Amino acid sequence: MASPPSTLQVKVSPAKKKSSILRSLPFPLTFTFPPSPPPTVRDVKLAIAKAHPSLYTERQKISLPENSKALPDESSILFGSGGDVEVLVGDLGPQISWTTVFLVEYAGPLIIHPLIYHLPTLFYGKAVQHSALQKSVYAMVLLHFLKREFETLFVHRFSHATMPFRNIFKNSAHYHLLSGLLLAYDIYRPGFSEPSVAGTWRDNSTLLTGAWGVWAFAELSNLSTHLTVRNLRPAGTTTRAVPMGYGFSAPFNLAFPNYFFEIMGWTVVCAMSGSLAAGLFLVVSTVQMIVWAQKKHAAYKREFGDKYPRGRKAIFPGIL
Structure with a gap:
């Protein structure tokens, strides 16, 4: 049985670069989290906001590449066997x-x-x-x-x-x-x-x-x-x-x-x-x-x- 990965990496890509904020960010963004417990969508939002304060948590919409529906803040990020995953971030505009x-x-x-x-x-x-x-x-x-x-x-x-x-x-x-x-x-x-x-x-x-x-x-x-x-x-x-x-x-x-x-x-x-x-x-x-x-x-x-x-x-x- 393969041992769990030592780190969990979340790759963040822009959903659509329509907003000036998304166009200005250096995508892809990559964040590393401890393996236990798995990070939530809220954790990912906080990491993005910490790195780029202009994209504060309330302004973000996090979704998966295969589904544009917004993920709830409390939901856990599901990782693949390699310990990484990609999510998309959208800009909801000024809040x-x-x-x-x-x-x-x-x-x-x-x-x-x-x-x-x-x-x-x-x-x-x-x-x-x-x-x-x-x-x-x-x-x-x-x-x-x-x-x-x-x-x-x-x-x-x-x-x-x-x-x-x-x-x-x-x-x-x-x-x-x-x-x-x-x-x-x-x-x-x-x-x-x-x-x-x-x-x-x-x-x-x-x-x-x-x-x-x-x-x-x-x-x-x-x-x-x-x-x-x-x-x-x-x-x-x-x-x-x-x-x-x-x-x-x-x-x-x-x-x-x-x-x-x-x-x-x-x-x-x-x-x-x-x-x-x-x-x-x-x-x-x-x-x-x-x-x-x-x-x-x-x-x-x-x-x-x-x-x-x-x-x-x-x-x-x-x-x-």
Whole structure:
């Protein structure tokens, strides 16, 4: 029986030399590791980043020559009998932290709504006597996105540290334009002002009080589910477990109750106002969350198998 090789060598070649960084590196790169335990993809990334700091770990995609799919960081490098292997490194481009992404996304409505609400003459050409409805929507929107900012800083733990910087513009557009500019401009206009809604169903104090109650329930329930998920993952890890407890178990029995409660909260804003802009944001957001929930729900089933609760739905109790 042949003895194991004294060293394990990883040859790193460029996947495609499209980026300026990959064109500038002296390929192939070769790194030598101790034979036990075998290095992981993460170890290879760290070695590349140490030799060439401009290609930091979050910017790298490591794959095999025969398969362009990215290898997970925790996977071990499989060596041939000679104790060497070749992998490809791709450049994912400049990265930005997910924390920064969410802070920027949610900051949009927090800036846009106060501007339009407090400076109506600038946007509508005249002053607006704000109705109780407008005041309620204004408070709900600000509280919702302040909660989102708080969760980003102190609650959420992300599986991936970064994403490509270029994506922040696409991600932010959803919030800055739909729940920011479009919703604010529509809901604070003179058509929803105190003189315009006086004596109509939009001026019903009982309706507004009920709306506040349902909205607060949805927001607090959403926060509760986020805290549950946070507690499943120790800090600094990517540990995954089947979430249980409020929202995840009966009577809701959902894989992603956070999405369900999010939809509930925006449904309240849409129903209490009758705003077309609120309706558009609700529809777009709901469709996107359904897509995310179904994809992640299927991944949960594959990952946890028999340990996953039978009968659990993805996003709507007993339906979907």
